[in-house]
Amino acid sequence: MFGDGLSHVFIDAYSHEEEDFASKNAAQLDKWVFEKVKKYFQQSTHSSNATELLKEDKVVFFLHLLGLDTNGHGNKPHSKEYIDNILVVDEGIKEIVELFENFYGDNRTAYLFTADHGMTDWGSHGAGSDDEIETPFVAWGSSIAQSKLKRVVNQVDLAPLMSSLIGIAIPMNSVGILRLELLDVQSKMKxxxxxxxxxxxxxxxxxxxxxxxxxxLPMMFREYKGFAPVILQRVNSEVSRLVDSRRFDAAAALCLExxxxxxxxxxxxxxxHRVLLRIREPT
Incomplete structure (x- = not known):
């Protein structure tokens, strides 16, 4: 799904058949993921190729933890199985963070923890209730601003945040807005x-x-009010003026505005070109 045709992406996943091994205890799915990461780092001690890959710049590890989702659907979010699975994930994250910090030893790793959806008390999702659409998001580590405040972050905003953390271009079709207050970096980098x-x-x-x-048709075209190429030129000029004056915080604020x-x-x-349809109620 993520690595088709990409030579720099490496994937390890259990098959649908192997997924049956966790039919009685879905937490085993998450343990499988954590163990795979540990084994890969262990292999690096005997493989120069693995070590080189781990030492490359801008390395991203994506861990998909399916056990909680499976237990939530099958046993419901307030079940003992689900609570036990949370403990498994908590311990697994702790061990993975320790593994990364011991291996790299440079305090330059950032960690993002979130979910793709929430869940009702009866283990479903797909509608629009808060329980279904609200998810946890926890970030810590390198370049992450420390704060005890709870913030509302849209899921689409994670793309520009992750891109900024590892120093790459934001995905072309991303509509996320960078949450600058989450970054602990110099003003120029912001x-x-x-x-x-x-x-x-x-x-x-x-x-x-x-x-x-x-x-x-030329006479039918309508610009979006308040945002046109001529306005963008003025914004770019003002941003350039602020940067030339080394007022990076002000330039960043103007961009975010x-x-x-x-x-x-x-x-x-x-x-x-969207057509609005008005459906008449039967008389």
Whole structure:
């Protein structure tokens, strides 16, 4: 799913048949994941190739823990099986963090822990209740700002956050907005991350705008109010002026101010040809 055709992505997963080994205890699925990570690091002591891969820059480990989901659906979130599975995951995360810190020893690893969905008391999801759409998100480690405050973070915002943490371009089609307050980095790096997010969002807007303009009759085309190329030029000029004055915090704040506007403009053109249907009730 994640690594088709990508030479730099390495995947290890149990098959559907192997998944049966956890039919009586779904927590075994999560233990399997943790053990696989441990074994890979152990192999690096005997394999120079494995060591080289682990020592490369911008390495990302993605651990999918299916046991909690399975126990939530099958045994319900308040069951003993589910609570025991939480303890398994807690202990597994503790061991993996210790493994990473001992192996790298440079305090440069960031950790993100979250879920793809919530769940009702009866083990379902798919509707729009808070129990189903709210998920935990915990971040710690390198470049993560320490805070005891609870914050609301949209799942789509994780893409620009992860990209900024490892120093790569934000995914082309991401509509996430960087949560700059989660980063503990220098002001210049905050500006660079925010600027990258703004440019990425504006590029999507520009492409979608040109597509809609090209297919619309000239007299029928309607710009998105408050966000047009001429306005963007003024924003870019102001950002450049702030950067030249080394006012990186102000430049980052200005970028963050315009990212949501760019996304609104993108959504406007994404839905430009959408037809609204009005269904008449029977008389």
């Amino acid at each position: 500006y660079q991350a925010a600027c990258s997010n703004l440019k990425q969002m504006v590029e999507q807007y520009s492409i979608k705008r040109e597509e809609r303009k090209r297919t619309a 315009w990212i949501p506007r760019a996304r609104d403009a993108l959504i406007y053109f994404h839905r430009y």
